[in-house]
Amino acid sequence: MYRLLLFLRRIFVPVIFLLLEGVALHYYASSTVHSRARLLGLSDAVMGGVYGSIAGTEHYMSLGRTNRMLEERVATLENELSVYRAGSRAAELDSLSARVQLPHRYVAGRVVRNSTGKRENYIMVDRGTRDGVERGMAVVSPEGYMAGYVEDVSERNAICVSVLNTTFRASGLVTGTGHFGSISWPATNVRTVRLSEVPKYASIARGDTITTSGYSFYFPEGVHIGTIEKFVENEATVSWDIDVRLAVDMAALDVVLLVKNPEVYERIKLEEEVLGTTPE
């Protein structure tokens, strides 16, 4: 009995270590993008906007405010413009009695937290549910370049999956050819993403523009992604592996526009019905 107690005392620390390490690794292995974004949102609730004030010191007070006002103005104008666009399209299609596409909705916000050094980078934007932000909204730079999408929203903030996140996916179109492929980030560099699955017979050239295709889950059609930097043939899949230079400078991202694509919700619902899962 005494020897058993001695034995237990000897293995006590390694057992505690293995137990805690097991918990940590299990949590790491079983977490999803959404649960990790949730975690970031939770930390913000604890810090109560400290990150916002830190980001604020990076700008001059008045300069920030003026800038913000201008961005908001841009957002309202974009809202109005999209209504007109939808209106004109409806008029065009009137004779065909086609379904009118709902206009996109824009919300301007400031980046309060951003990282580029990890394999999974997230952007925190100071706009939340009270500003009308919802999960699944696209994140674009003020110039209209693709930057990410909203993964989780709290009352005051939105946690967005950055383009520089290995779980990020979008559908990219080589403009002018009609060929499209899958956009992902190989985590080698902050200015390059990979466009794969573009068929080998597609004629592409260095400098070709890549935009989001209508098959993108979160993005409206035609959002500028970047330009072709170089491409090599992938023998295994008989397609091009294309390096795309991002138009957006993620490290210098300051103000972003959050765009609501009204069809996202229909798609999420449909995929849930068909596949029984929420797409990542």
Place this chain on the structure above:
Amino acid sequence: MRGFLTYVGLFLVAVVVMQLFVFDSVRVSIWFNPLVYIAFVALLPMNMKPVALLLLGFVTGAFMDMFEGTAGLHTAATLFVAYARRWMIVVTLGRETLQEPAMPSIKSLGGGRFLRYIVFVVVPHGLVYFSLEALTWTNYGLVLLKSAVSALFSLLAVWAAALLFTVRTQKKV
């Protein structure tokens, strides 16, 4: 009590201010991701009970995971260091040092020995963290580069924290 307050201060400076507010907001490149918060675990008293060390390592890692949204990654790496620190002290400083009820300091250990000790704490931490983050052997050079850059900054951070916190406690005495 004063020791406890010193460590609360160390946690605030190393983990909250240096890691979360300073280094996490510097965006230079993909390989720049220093993990300076390990200074807290490295500077815990040398005679600390292994179980207490593990629990503090767990808390530190979980805190970092929560604020960086990494879900268990920091916890796994920090726990490893907290568990192995005992042998790192034995290897670099000698078994008798495990009895000393003080913070490892440059003055008491000497610059060379202190540096050797913190290298043994900081380098494995970075390697475990960045390997687990990548979860692949392809492009392992990038993992090594990230670990090396991180180690450089972490060593400086531990050194600075050791200077700051040992000077302060000695003045009070």
